[in-house]
Amino acid sequence: MSNNQKELQKTSSRKESNKIGIMGGVFDPIHIGHLFTAEEARMRLNLDKVIFVPCLQPSHKRSDLVTDIKHRLKMTYMAIEDNPFFEVSEIEVNRSGPSYTIDTIKEFREIYGWETDIFFITGADAFLEIDSWYKKDELLKLCKFVAATRPGYDLNKLNNNFKDVLQIMEIPALAISSTDVRYRVKNSLSIKYIVLDVVRKYIYVNKLYF
């Protein structure tokens, strides 16, 4: 069965979606910044659901510096478990090579068709890099974008080219990053309340980031 068929099967058992959010990321590990951003986008845009898409191989990072997908995926599943509006998709895990958002959105378009509004949710830092994204012009025609404010990144720097496709979402500043979580574990600092408890326990049990 192809990945698309598997996704379709998963989707067809649920209510028809007309507005979905896609939250792509490395999730190394998933933290409350990701979860809060996704939930806020869901509420404000009245999304039917948000699908978290952990990437296999980030195109902007050396893959040997990223934690094994098996762990990133498990932590993502655990973190979203108690939110009925959140899902995880393994669409990028099942595709070999670098994970490009364009390929992912194309696959979701095939699954959901054009009747569904697709919003790709990012933080300000990620959207500010949009010019370097693979096949950016084509991508901008395939979905809309939501960029959440993130301390240290100024979305006002963007030119007007994006005004039709981008919605800026002001959120309470969360100076939280996976980089900081990894640093904290390595330096025996607390990560309680920055990641969910299940994720924190998983990190310690599996000795990640030490």
Ligand code: ATP
């Ligand atoms: P790293 O520090 O390793 O880059 P990260 O915290 O940026 O990790 P990613 O997996 O790279 O997490 O990010 C996935 C998406 O979540 C990106 O679009 C990113 O901008 C967004 N994001 C991450 N943290 C926050 C935050 N604190 N506030 C808003 N958006 C965030």
Ligand code: MG
């Ligand atoms: Mg990042």
